[in-house]
Amino acid sequence: MAGPHRVVIIGGGFGGLSAALKLKRAPVQVTLIDRCNYHLFQPLLYQVATGALSPANIASPLRNILKKQKNTRVLLAEATRIDAANKRVILSDGSVEYDTLIVSTGASHQYFGHEAWEQFAPGLKTIEDATDMRRRILLAFEAAEREQDPEKLRAWMTFVIVGGGPTGVELAGALGEIANDTLRRDFRVIDPSKAQIILVEGADRVLPVYPQPLSAAARRMLERLGVTVRTGALVTDIQKESVTLREGDRTETIPTRTVLWAAGVLGSPLGRMLSAETGATLDNAGRVIVEPELTVPGHPEIFVIGDLANFSHQTGKPLPGVAQPAIQEGQYVAETIQRRLRGEKIPPFRYRDKGNLATIGRAAAVADLNWLRLSGWPAWLMWIFIHLVYIIEFQNRMLVLVQWAWFYFSYDRSARLITGKNPLPLDL
């Protein structure tokens, strides 16, 4: 006799976790596989990178979230391959069989063929990325305080953020606040507010997926924080001590020691494995082009959701790489699995767009709720409310609230620690 239907989920991000939670009462056996032992609240990762929150405030142990869910086990493991013919996930230390597979391993950043840029311009996808970015930002100010050569000093005091989407805008806004407020009286030689923060975007405006008036509002708020916004500018080279931009036919090399990458997205390597195994088509960002039911063509038992999926059946273009589509997809797949077990008909996935939100620092944000557009204070209050509601653990909600309240009144970012591999001597 066959045991219960086995659902294997790879990836405990918004998509995979919401699928697992939605299967709580289903007559299935769920295995959630992740390389990390926690679910990461990625929308606030830039706040870790800029010293406002601690990693644990935005990371909840997966076992803790799922501990009361009896039909679910968590496996700390790395999935290296999908053996679709034998319905097995190959791990770096074993394998797991499935009846239904949900692949939700997300995306990383890409450098469009310039992989050498990564060492100088790190991206922001993991806790380790965030603490590394935090170290680079803080060390740049430390090195500036010690630097004698005025040209080198200028490079230490120049920060370039590549990419004017939500992550780039939020990083630039936070950096503006660090320079103007947080570090104001910390140094004796340099004046942190003299730091130059440059946000580079290839399109003609920041937040290109937002309505035009909100992009303009975001730009104004950034400029008020001292950020130089360079739209229509393409990065053509990144070296250890400079970044080169092209605007039209004009080329310019900016001396800088800190470049932060918030540009290209690339689907996780498991998408390419899946494509090789099943013949599924990938788009040019390495995302799997899925059927209207979020399945891989020819494999109704394999779902791909979240940032790794390219679902274009609704609007003609892929859904944005944010939390909402991933959550809705995870819930849809969990319901689809239960409907199939009951022999019911399955409607295609429909995304309900609840809108977009981005902060540009203290008391400044833009919100596009489709029926309502907000900027400034009201958008910022909404942003705080929504993010607090979505943070999973009650304790972290309290901790984040205390830190935001403190930050609001004092401008202080208490988590500005330089940790990790010993960074001394400073590279002056």
Place this chain on the structure above:
Amino acid sequence: MAGPHRVVIIGGGFGGLSAALKLKRAPVQVTLIDRCNYHLFQPLLYQVATGALSPANIASPLRNILKKQKNTRVLLAEATRIDAANKRVILSDGSVEYDTLIVSTGASHQYFGHEAWEQFAPGLKTIEDATDMRRRILLAFEAAEREQDPEKLRAWMTFVIVGGGPTGVELAGALGEIANDTLRRDFRVIDPSKAQIILVEGADRVLPVYPQPLSAAARRMLERLGVTVRTGALVTDIQKESVTLREGDRTETIPTRTVLWAAGVLGSPLGRMLSAETGATLDNAGRVIVEPELTVPGHPEIFVIGDLANFSHQTGKPLPGVAQPAIQEGQYVAETIQRRLRGEKIPPFRYRDKGNLATIGRAAAVADLNWLRLSGWPAWLMWIFIHLVYIIEFQNRMLVLVQWAWFYFSYDRSARLITGKNPLPLDL
């Protein structure tokens, strides 16, 4: 004309920082040098290692603490040598001249000639040590959940803590709570409460510097948490998968994958440099034997304080390596410097012993206030109160309080993240 008197402090721990703060209104120019950009509240480091607090909760940026102190600058740098003849501190990237030098670089752990043990039995002195220890503890349970071989499983579920001083007792108590309460429903195969936690101490009781009845109380509290206390036991070998103990003529090898080192103390390398440079005598723990005024013999302009100093003039033995002596020494030195500038007479240093405190988990502690001895609940309340008062930043005081309160009611340790170098595949 000479500028103001230059005081250089190496090390921003309890000793160095309290000296710097006490010099706030003195007519001197202070330079505080540290390898880290933060002051670390070391007494709570074990709570980071056991997932109860985040690193930033117990680390405050030195620049932030000192930002209003106009006569003080902070240098993120590593002191490699002291050039006492020319009154200069040599950094890995430059040098700094002093009129008065305060060396407060603390101590690390030592393995008494068995340096090979370090890789299997890490100590706990830095933030990086704490997150590494946290990773090892959590990974052991993850590996146990996956392990098929019953003997190997036993080794993953066995935790050995070497050293029955305050750090060892606090680690063992926290591990007992993790196994019994925090992880209770997290796993599907193993039962974390079956974990074996062994505290090894060479003396005939734990907390040997405490009065005998408090040692006995601590032992009872540990045993209530499921900790096996092995006193009069010496570690004779540590390997990747075992630790060997000798009790009298009996030798025993315990299979274990997690050994935590809370035993020997070794003064920082700067003590040895100072000894080579000035002829100062070191004790067998590498501490500098100081004069009654905490100076190096023959060098009244060089003070050594905190864990790096061996001050035995008061009781005939060195002061304990905890926060109180370091703080009092730092304040004494700051006053001494000001008295000298005024040409006043300088009394020798006197330590006022305010007592000792150690926790053994939730609602359990021992306190020896000299005039009063407490154990259990009252000692624990006192421990909480005193630690909250001594945590430097108001914000961190609130954050720690929220987390302790949450922990008290839920047994949940939310900061149990496995971070750092990718730990997969599990070493089964």
